[in-house]
Amino acid sequence: MSRADLVVVANRLPVDRVEGPDGEPVWRRSPGGLVTALEQVMQNLDGAWVGWGGKADLDVEPFEFDGNLLVPVPLSTEHLRDYYEGFSNGTIWPLYHDVIAAPEFKRSWWDAYVTVNRRFAAAAAEVVAEGGFVWVQDYQLQLVPQMVRALRSDVTIGYFHHIPFPAYALFAQLPWRAQVLQGLLGADVVGFQRVADAGNFQRSIRRLLNHPTKGDTVQVPDGDGSRLVIAKPYPISIDAEHFLELARRPDIIARAQAIREQVGSAKLMLGVDRLDYTKGIRHRLKAYGELLADGDISGHDATLVQVASPSRPGVEAYQDLRDEIEMTVARINGDYSTVENTAIRYLHQGYPREEMVALYLAADVMLVTALRDGMNLVAKEYVAVRADNTGVLVLSEFAGAADELGSALLVNPHDIEGMKETMMRALEMPVAEQARRMKTMRRKVLDNDVEKWGRTFLADIDELRRRRADGEGA
Template structure:
């Protein structure tokens, strides 16, 4: 229909475009024809008229002129003497035309006059005898020109329409044959694209078809890469649940992580519940509440075994269960080799490039693989269908995706790497780099926080693995399996659960200062993290020392409250960090403090989320000085806590959050002087500027919350599954056609 309308439009344009030109051509041609007829007529009658004039034979001239005027195109003939008097006019000569109306000269003259609404062509020829001088005037009625033009226009339009219809029929027949061949080629191309064997010319199709087919394949891949989650949607547990119901009806969601969202530990009063300080748990737990399904994790609590059923499962959250926690038990040897050894002495420092030498031991690698196999078995056991969606979390499970793929070939495996991915040269240090890359490429989708980390991964694959990389669509095909590489910036829930029941900001300011023994007029900078060498705790303290040295007017009026939860204390680097932090804080307090004032208050214990948010609301500044971080959700939690639109976020440019929270004060944590000056800027920033910056960051965190993060992955998973169904149908159609 569209092409038919296009052809009809072209025909109409041709008709109306050429119609005026046709009239002009016909008019000019007809006038030349009349002029030629007039000349011929004059030549044929000149001698006869001259003789009659010489003999003054009025009767002969009148009869001659009347006889000539009987021609259907000839209107009249007359003779005008030298005084302009008309003589011997034919019977039908127009009465209201005189010789003075006719153009005359000493040479033949041709003109057009209008009489009673009609065009009259006048040919005036000089004609003289010895006794007389004058002009012979021959008048033609030009009305026949209009009739001739109408006839030509009619046949012109008719010819164009006939030709147009003929072209349309030929084009339709050609397009039908072309489309039939194209559809056949598309089906074959989709099957070849699935196998990674698409030939350069589009599988033998004509060159133009081959190019279009390959463009279609690229568009299909781009569709899978794009996500409707870019539309402005108020993402919440409800909208995420609705998305799952619409896009993935009846699909089981299984999450796998090392750290569990709820830990049960033995106390004197029985089992106590603890929510671990983990960015992964902070992000994934609200998503699992919305999705339901099963979360598989290492049971690390001392009372974990006593709280599960016979299948090692427990419904969570305890107050309002919405999903199942399945615990996997590890021996102390397995935990040492897999968690402390390979994961945190090897991969963690390798990926963070934080100047701590990574340690790689064959025994740790062997245990790491064994534990990954254990978790793969747990996923297979928990799967109720052959095609669940499996969310594999973090660097503890680099080889797990490929292991799940062997057990559940139809599963949609989304692996999210919560830490940075280094450049290929750095990753090349790892002795088992190829095994790790192959393990990750068992994923259907492999996600990182930023596009930069995605590019690093693609470069690493290109350097160490024989595979086909599609950089335009950010995918890797290994052994006929395609993995999409995507950036998914992780975030927090909005509004955070920890905000529920929080007192007003002014009350929090007063309560925090009273609890910590800090004066009400003292400005507080807060730092909250695990005791990890990647978080830049020591660098932060050095910056405080530099700041108070350069700006002594803040001594007694400024305190850094550093909250740090002990972690991985089995590892020497972590124990040493904690010891160095305690020693450094003591030296700085001794240098700038006195008996009643300490510029650095180091609090080494775990804080529950409600306590942390209360600290955020009571502080003036939050400092996130990571030396290298995938995202860092502390920065986003501080922003979410400040519903008063006040407070200043100081954020490391090496944290992934800096890509989103551009309104923060960005620092290079290695630059003590620069960070000290940023402290001064933060403490002197006007409230109006604080408000503008905080409102921008709060809008960003609210819009790009954790539910949007999950929605991006699940929408891409849905499209991937739909694409797989199309390929399966094409395969079935091809198989059916071959029989």
């Protein structure tokens, strides 16, 4: 097997295994946000990608796809239950999202997490070239950096944390807190979405491991000396130019116009989320339902289109959330829809990027009301395509995107009255104010695209390598 200078390690491969025209399985690029974010970085380098193939007990050999080597890591049904649905999404996900749901701490889940992380680390260590770079992605693989370092001391290791990192008081609840921190500190550069996340990480290191921190750096004991680790924010972004190209396509513009005509109301409000309890969909529906009940708006004035793509159907909390949201939608529609107008168009399915851009173009108001979110790229996608500088973004202050998109209408999604006032303000905002706010936000998104995110992270890796080669930073 050939070795690669850059190896991305992520929970999933960037492809899905689907049935081809002749009934044989074929690989198709995945639509996920992580894949989109890393697409450009991988295109410019001789890279490999280590990840699970998307089906239990799928054991296939490494293969080439779009010029990159893909290295599948086989996982059993039990691994997926305990490592993925269990520790990753039943323990880490709720704990790191401010305990919006209660995390469970099961030793069997932790054991599976260690086992699977070791398997990913071994695959990465085998495929990375001498002196290469291993870039580990996200909370499912927090132990991998240290495990790779133990196997391949010659390589440079990066880790990027796509979700929030919790405050010390929450993180300290994790029984395996020290092991997780040590796993992450196996990396040379540890990246976060927000300044606050990097700060939370460094506070946990000082409190639990007593390692000294200074600015964006941590001194990690290493043999007789110490090793310098960079831990700082690198806010992730989108391929803004690609979204702009889609927004200019005549067929997508026509589709956006057709959506507006089909909805029929004067204004279209849009929510696009994974069906997840962190996204604030329930709070959004409550505020919208109360606006209808209060008579502030009617079906003729506005329609809410809510896209809620399926997420983790095997986890009970997500099944309960879907039931609750669909009951709420049915009640609101039963009370306030008319023959001519539907109060809420609820769509529990995923859509291709072209359809999403058409929805962004059709929407007068974009509602991003997450209770906690690492970044939220939907907010940036909406801003990117609004080339005429119209439209209003209502954005939760608890989403990472709020740090960069301060010209949005920022809301606290727990404050239902405040949400109602902000939604009305968005619906009534003058075009001149829309343009002023949107111009500012679009400049931020277009100047700080995903290519710049990747370049910035890799530049810090290169700088660290240079300093070590010169005998600094030891």
